[in-house]
Amino acid sequence: MESDADNLRQAVRDELNDDVGLYTRLASEAEARGENTLAEHFRAIKAQEERHHATFEQAVEKAFKAN
Numbered sequence: 001m002e003s004d005a006d007n008l009r010q011a012v013r014d015e016l017n018d019d020v021g022l023y024t025r026l027a028s029e030a031e032a033r034g035e036n037t038l039a040e041h042f043r044a045i046k047a048q049e050e051r052h053h054a055t056f057e058q059a060v061e062k063a064f065k066a067n
């Protein structure tokens with residue numbers, strides 16, 4: 001069984017890999033179809049997900065600094 005700290009760190013990695021990766025791919029696909037406005041929206045969401053990831057990562061590391 002993983003510790004709470006390990007589980008939270010995995011959740012942080014999943015957010016980066018899943019959410020940021022998803023919106024990066026969606027933006028590329030939209031751009032390839034010539035849907036530039038949609039691609040811009042996906043890039044804006046991607047930037048928000050990157051901020052979520054950084055904030056979450058900092059919070060987890062602070063909370064489990066002793067581990």
Ligand SMILES: [Fe+2]
Binds near residue numbers: 052
């Ligand atoms: Fe998020």
